[in-house]
Amino acid sequence: MLNNIITIAPGLVWNIDQAPHALVSGVTGGGKSRFLLYLLLELYKRGQIRVIDPKRSDLYQVTKRLLPETHVATTPGQVGRLLRETHDELMARYERMDAFGQPGVTYRDLGLQPLTVIFDEYAAYIADIEDDKKLLKEAKKYIRRIILLGRQAGCFIIIAMQKPSAEVLSTDIRDQLSMRAILGQMDSTGYTMVFGSQPGMRYEYRPAGSGYLYVPGQGYSIPQTFDAPWIDDVSTIEELLWKVKQQKNLN
Template identity: 40%
Template sequence: MKKYFQREFHYDFLLLEFIIANNLYSEKNGLESAILSYEERSEEIVIYGVKYGDRFATKLETLETEMSALLNLPLTEKIIREGIVEYHFQTVKPERLVIETSTEMEKHTNKIEINLGYGIVYSPVECPHILVSGGTGSGKSVFISYLLLEFFKRKSTVYICDPKNSDLGSLSHYLGEEKVATSPNNIARVVRLAVTEMNDRYKYMNENFKYGSNAIDHGFQPVWLIFDEMGAFQASGTDKKSKEIVNEVMNGLKQIILLGRQANVFILIAAQQMRSETLSTDLRDNLGLRIALGANSSEGYRMVFGSATPETIPPIEVKGSGLLYKQGTGKSGEYYESPYVDMQKFDFIEELKKYI
């Protein structure tokens, strides 16, 4: 973990300086001032603005830009409560995960959690399904390749739908055409396989009922359906027959999103840009991990994160960086750097062969 650069002043002095510089005081009717306090924690500092219903109360809720500049620290969270506003600033920079060739001793793991680097550990059981958005050059393909290896490392069954027949579609040479689909009919077949597996698991678990159990307790390994460029697939519905196929696939995906968690069946949806017609907001909100890589517009972030879109977007300058939202944390989308892979030194196909 790395320390961010900080100005060498005591926080008491900084907050006093801040109140003066931002006109958060008045001397007209005696001295009136906004009240600021702070709490230093192991990896963050929290600035509190106390609201008394006076003329400073509204201003205290909109100071994130000024406070970030004052402290020279990134804001990770703003919490507005009835009588107080909390500004959380990170004082320790998380480390980006660097991917290198594994050894035979690291071939498989029984761990459910996946280390995504930058202080993020992801558990599909606790936070099912993934959405990854990012345009050309954002690092989206490298990130999905990393996740694919992690899925296989956990002995997952992986199905791939790639309507553009790009890099993921070419993996049929290694995974087999029965699990990798590029045409609409084959995509429908693959989705049907995943839905059938999910339903069979529910049937088995009902016949071998254990209160509070899930598929893991019954020995079922994860199933992952990776669906790249869903918008391109939906655009293939140009006549009655093809629209029926699109509708069947979308219905299957909906079943997995809503019911897959307990059966240990998950979906990863990837898109260059998310639109409401691509995936309804109700279904999007059921995708527990959402990542937008690369710089995006305010509307683009809103389509990925919805109500979890942060008010202030940090600079997205590093390739493979973006915003990440994980359900259950109580936080909005926060700055994130995806695992770094030097593709000149890392042979993805050779690595893949170790796990399949």
């Protein structure tokens, strides 16, 4: 099993066990999708991946042939099922950890792989189901439980959207997403939504493919500028993912 540290940029890393879950934001064309594909590649090397992509954009196109059909969701019904099954896996892992009989046991002590849900276009999904109160309540319940309980069991979630307003992404959920990134230029309200109030912080113009990143516990207290790992051709990511899959099959 690979270690839990993902290199984002020189001097900037994300330790998924110490800072679980992530929020990735950015306007159209800012590079958010390509950054998500890089994270997908790194997390797939380390464990299991589930993908939610209501708009069937790059994430869906790359993973629909790579992952089992049940591990990729686009429709509201599929999304609800995937979240429920991820939650069930989370609770099953806790049962195994309890059976281990020692305090402080984590998924790594049991030799389990991290399981990460990458949820792109979260706002689009919420808009699709806002009239279905039952489905909306269920989805938020599973997301909240994955976020609150996932660290010890190795179940993580990355939520991606253009601007994480409180009307779409409730504050109690947003506050639990440790790694936070903005790709491209964002207005002042957007920076505050993602990073919170940062007195004296001045955000400079950032072109597509670059932005600001904050990961707690890494020795800095304010968001850092970074150039995201950038792969121009989506087919290149697809090829790299297939190589990882073949290696997994050999093992």
